[in-house]
Amino acid sequence: SAFQPREADAAARDIIQILGDVELNALVYSRLLNAGIAAQASGGTIDAFSTVILPEVFRRRSASLSFGATSFGTSSANAGSVTVQEGARLSTGIGGAFAFSSRGSILVDGSISAPSGRIDVKLNSPAADNDAGFVEAQRVEIGEHASLSTAGTAVYTPNDLNLLRGTVSAGGAISLAADRGSVVIAKESTLDVSGAAAPVDILIDGKDPS
Secondary structure (H helix, E strand, O other): OOOOOOOOOHHHOOEEEEOOOOEEEEOOOEEEEOOOHHHOOOOOOHHHHEEEEOOOHHHOOOOEEEEEEOOOOOOHHHOOEEEEOOOOEEEEOOOOEEEEEEOOEEEEOOEEEOOOOEEEEEEOOOOHHHOOOOOOOOEEEEOOOOEEEOOOOEEEOOOOOOOOOEEEOOOOEEEEEEOOOEEEEOOOOEEEOOOOOOOOOOOEOOEOOO
8 A cells, every 4th residue: 555644743633543453343232131020129220130132133233333533623734544454354233334534534454344334434624724725645545455345135034934034135335535635446455335145035925935
């Protein structure tokens, strides 16, 4: 990658770096009420009568994470940056989303997966009173090792008849935008918004197939 961060006073700007050894899987956990909840005395905490669980895939809610370097009050020449280094792996469940924003620069060179979800990478315009004009390194860059995927997937629902019930979801969306500066995508990078194909059993005249 040709990306080179600008020299700047770290105290004067926001810098977010997701290092190459980071593996982040954003999932939404739930609380399962314990047996005998009706007899639970009032005045306690939910911890006393529930257990934290990770629901089965077909029951999970989607998660959304955002990473933003705003640097309000500083010149756009020293605006913040967001970096996802090579080797970093970020993922979320079906329908989830990742968002990255900055007024300075954004480099994505790792792996980001949000099946049937969204990945938004946006460089925002500086405030009028902090606008330093043209800044060469002000850009969104998708590096040569980057892999961004919102590809569709199939989710099956267990049932007593061992039928292939469930959903096959479409691919999601990837948005790369720069209100100021440029968007550079390395030809070796991968951006995947493909749909999915999978077998499912469907009702025939209102009856399960047999």
